[in-house]
Amino acid sequence: MVLRTAGAGDMAGFAELLARLSAESVRRRFFTPGPLGPAWELRYLETLDGMDRGAVVATSGSRIVGMARWHREPGATEAEMAVVVEDGWQHRGVGTALVRALADGARGRGVSVLTGSILADNSPAVRLVRVNAPWADGAVRRGVYEFRIELPAA
Secondary structure, X not given: OEEEEOOHHHHHHHXXXXXXXXXXXXHHHHOOOOOHHHHHHHHHHOOOOOOOEEEEEEEXXXXXXXXXXXXXXXXXXXXXXXXXXXXXXXXXXXXXXXXXXXXXXXXXXXXXXXXXXXXXXXXXXXXXXXXXXXXOEEEEEOOEEEEEEEOOOO
């Protein structure tokens, strides 16, 4: 597995990754079943600019097997993050590696806080946050674990 910054040439790889996700992975990532979440995500990924919207991918050969992305309002120091890992690559450290690389990249762009929302029944993703940022503020509200991670200085 190799980690790298996502680029403009990754759109086909993003589409293939999202198409390979199980129905359960789609529900966990997009909070809804079916193709609407992945379709919205592809439109969003077209807006990556590396400044206020960035992403990191995990690849195996030429195949994208995971992605972590962040976005913020222009100039803000707080950014929202999201992570998705192909089913066959889950529970193998890919999410942890993506989160760490994402945090480093976002910090390099002036982000000092990452936030996000995870379905409370998505225990692997909740654990990912709690293990990698045990100092994170987090609470479950209406079935969603909402978190806020203050990034340590580099």
